Each structure stands twice: as structure tokens, then as C-alpha cells.
Amino acid sequence: MHVIVLGSAAGGGFPQWNCNCKNCAGVRKLHPHYQARTQSSIAISADGEHWLLCNASPDVRTQINATPSLWPKSLRGSGVKEVLLVDAQIDHVTGLLSLREGCPLDVWCTPNVHADLNDGFPIFPMLSHWNGGLNWQPIKVVEDTVEYSFRVPCLPGIRLTAFTIDSNAPPYSPRRNQPSNGDNIGLYIEDRATGKSLCYAPGLGMPSALSMAYLNAADVVMVDGTLWKDDEMQAMGVGSSTGHQMGHLAASGGNGMLALLDELPASTLRFLIHINNTNPVLNAESDAFKTLDQHNIQLAHDGLHLTLE
Template sequence: MLLVDAQIDHVTGLLSLREGCPLDVWCTPNVHNDLSTGFPLFPMLEHWGGLRWQPVGLDDHQEVVEFSIPFLPDIALTAFALHSNAPPYSPRRGATSCGDNLGLYIVDRRSGKSLCYAPGLGNPTPLAMRFLHAADVVMVDGTLWEDDEMQALGVGTSTGQQMGHLALNGNGGMCELLNDLPSSTRRILIHINNTNPILDRTSEAAKTVQDAGIETAYDGMKLTL
């Protein structure tokens, strides 16, 4: 199991997998800390055999780290820091640090093809853009269409930026960033909130995304590199 952050919608699946413990879990020290305290999955799951922490060493001194997973010998993994936000139950909420969120640059050594996975891309730093430009396929944060979307609909009080998500629409938005990638890059939106109008295939937002050659992920989607 490889965790890119400690957000509740990314980690609660571990509870459903409890009968399969012990499980190896790769994550950063920040994520391990949050899942041992504010949302204590590591202590809770000790009752079913536990989680074996496999550290991914991103911290304030190291924003990129290469690592491997023994049962994936043909896959080269590089973790890089994403500037987003820590979960509400983290002491670093609103004051995020390196290791709260990571992106993954994944290379299939057999084909040489690569994928960049960045579901918490709140700030397009030069580091993040370097990996996006290098990948054959990118899977990136498509949470919100507009930054104030949840406020406007009355279902939340935070903007996308406050939560750590870059909105799709507007100047400097995710769609604009994706349009700057090489034309050969396959671009796929993931982590889409249920308020996002791109989920309505008949909406203007969905048409804008489709016309830009940007795909919207769906349940059961498969990729071949």
C-alpha cells in the first residue's frame, strides 16, 4: 500500500483491508505521524495484525526521493513533494510542510514509458511541473472547476486553495497548465469532487475539458504504458 497523503478519502480503505493485515504501507514520516495520532489508523489496526511502516523519506531537506517496492521489480518510483495542505486532523493544517503530500513519477522499466500521479496538486511548483512535463501520462487533481465552487453551492466554507486544490478553470488553473504540456502527453483528471460540473457530460465545463483533449477518469479505468 502506497499513500500519497493522510487525507481521509485516501486512507480509510485501510479499514476495509484490516482482515488482510499485516500490511506493508509506504508513506512519508508526516503521513505516518498523522495516521498514528490525529487519525490513528496505525494504532487501531494493531488489533488485526497491524501496518508495517515503510518510510518514504520526503522532508524539509529532501523534496525528491527514489525508492522501490520489492514485489514491483520492473517499476521505478520517484516521490516528489507537492505543495497542498495537510488534513484537518493534522497539526500542520494551514501550515503544510514537505512530506504532507507527494506526487509519484512512475516508470515501467520494460517499456520505458512513464506516468505522473499527483492528486493533491495545489500549487504548480517548478518541481511538480518538471515531472508533469517528463511523463507520457499525467493523472492530476481535478477536484473543483471553480476555486469558490463549494462556497457558491453552500456545501462548504473553504476555497479550493484553502483545501490544497488548484481549480480547473481560470487563469493559471489546471486546464491551462495541462494545455502547456507536450501534445503527445495523455492528460487525465482524477480526485473529482461531486460538485464539479465536469461530471455532467452535457455541461459546458465538460465540453471545455473534452475539447482541450483532457480526459476525466472513471471507475474501472485501465491504462497501458
């Protein structure tokens, strides 16, 4: 199984276009300890040729052009065969607009996400005017269902299990302040031939027994690394909400993401992804970055290619 990190930043990317915090300024000044990042997305393949795009970032065109495995092999085409959305957040779905030339396109998502993308942010109806548009493939996590195993045609031999995670629906959703099953999912992706697995949960806002079970079972985990401290954006004067209010679990602290990842087996390869521009870990000289190394945790970066075998 092949995994490529196409983008590793949170919404807005890094540097964010309207931000002049120390981190963003450092990237623009080409400081060697900062690395520019596009908005978060990964691609999965069983054979290195046919790829499932997990989340369609606003930066998807740049990401595809930077990834030879996804380039067209014929006059028109793409290595991207299908798309899967873990939520309906703007930074995970807007890229569908840039993929309109490739319609019709199968898009896997939960009923809640599909509803948001038909009403609050109507990408599905909008793109119906482009060569058949988007074909919804349901991920049946709804009501009392918390897990759903399925396969996608472009990934032969790979089984995906969607599981509910506690986080918020996007700000435009009518369920923003009333989260329900299907607003956010994590993915447990298993190669049936090798037994190797990845757990991908970029929106993990609060751990549960269910999410911990999948994290413990995976060989590789990629989880929410948005903020270092819960009040980070407030303290820097760039936002009014805490991480908790936005549906993100901060990395530091006794009950933070680092403490959660410390509970996993020693053999687990651990990555933070979806990293906000304010997070001090983006500075490779920072104490926060050095703390990651002490916990055997890595930062996912654009272009990272893993082969699980």
C-alpha cells in the same frame, strides 16, 4: 505497466450521501449524462497479478470486488500486495480499516503521513491488534528533501519517485495551516523496461518547477480535478471554503489546472481525477465537460484500465 483507476471522485464520492445538488440528484435519477464514482484510488502492476494500491479509499471493498484483477486466487488472499499513501486525508486512508483481514500489510508513506496516522487518526496503532497490523515502509521525503526514488517489492522493474507538492495536510493534522515537506506527494512511476511513465498527483494544489518537470516527463498524467471554479462550493451554498483554502487548484481560469496541462507535450495523455460532486464536468452535457475535450483532457472514471507499453 498496468494502471487501474479504482475510484475517481473526491471525498464523499459521487453522489455524496448527504448532497442533493444538481449533479448528485442526476446520478440518483439515473440520468444518462451522469456516472457514479467512488472515492479516488488507483492500482499499479508490472505483471497484471501483483498490485500496489495507491491510496486506500473508504470504498476499497467495493472497488476490489469490482476489479477481477484484484480478486483472491487462493482460499484467502488478494491481488493487492502493498499500499502507498500520497497524503493522510480521510478519503485516502480510511480504507486501511477495511483491509485489516489482510494484515500484516506493508504501507508506504512519508514520515509526516505516518505521524498523522499514529496520533491524529491512529490507524497504525489501532490495526496493530490484527495479525501484525501495518508495516511502515518510509518514503523519505522530509525536511530539505523534495525527491526520493525507491522500489516496492511487488513492482519489479518499476521505479517510483516521490516528489513534494504544495497542498494542505488534513484538517485533523497539527500542520493543517503550516504545510511542510511530506504532507503531500506526487508520484512519478516509470517502467524501466519500456521507459513509459505515469505522473500521479491527485492533491496537486499549486504547481512548482519540480512538479512541472515530472508532469512534462510523463507519458500519462493524472492530476487534481476537484473543482471547476475556486469558489464553486461557496457559490452553490454547500461549503464555506475556497479550493485554494482546501489545497486544491481549480480547473478553470488563466492559472488553473487546464492552463497548466496545456503546457505539457501534445503527446501526453491527460486525466483529471479526484473530482468533487459539485464539479460541472461530471455532467457530460455541460459546457465544462466540452471544454475538457477542447483541451484534450479526459475525466478518469472508475474501472479505467491503461496499459503503458
